[in-house]
Amino acid sequence: MALTPPAPIRILLAEDDAALAKLYASYATGRGHAVSHARDGVETLAAALSQLPDVIVLDVAMPALDGRDVLLRLKADPRTAGIPVLVVSALGGDQHMRDLLVELGASDVMEKPVDLQIAFNKAERLVNG
Template sequence: MQTILVCDDDELLVELLNHRLVGRGFQVLVANDGGAAVQQAIERRPDAIVLDMMMPVLDGQQVLRRLRADAATATIPVIMLTARRQERDIVSALELGADDYLVKPFIPEELMSRLTRLLAARR
């Protein structure tokens, strides 16, 4: 069973993603702040990460920098899922190593398709 780490401080969104991902056969880990996201990624080594840009403790860019700088987490696929839609935010996240970028509000099935594609490419 593949594991997805969902990093977001919005409880309703986390609940929605958990429901969708579990329904697709994934195990779900949750981090409600950036510090917990880095810690769980290092300790649990999920198969992929869905990461919000705006979170407490560490923001999504700080989390992404730390993940990409650590050999243990550098290759984990990361999809940014955020309300930040400005060009500089998108380009910055992609330059830091995000594998994909989706803007909220989003289509849940689109996220599932993108996640499935990233995981298939990693095999």
């Protein structure tokens, strides 16, 4: 029995490192997903409101607005509160930080460098169950 590919999802990628963002986007589009990119926290909030993506892949250490603040604001706004957020961060290995991010509303937290297959499998599961 052949595995059916996952249904395409709309991913908002919040990542200030251009090379990483390109890598993630290339991988996700290769899996059939639509990807938009925000380079900082302010852009992330604006894009989340205008696009209402299926899932947000969020970095923590970003300019203009930290990922923790972005997460807090996303979850406080009824229009974006239901969007699952997968945090991918260099800080993801810190248990205190992981706990805080989950408390703020992150659906899951992964540590950079991340295995793209595992990360996007998680993103797909967050959307498709």
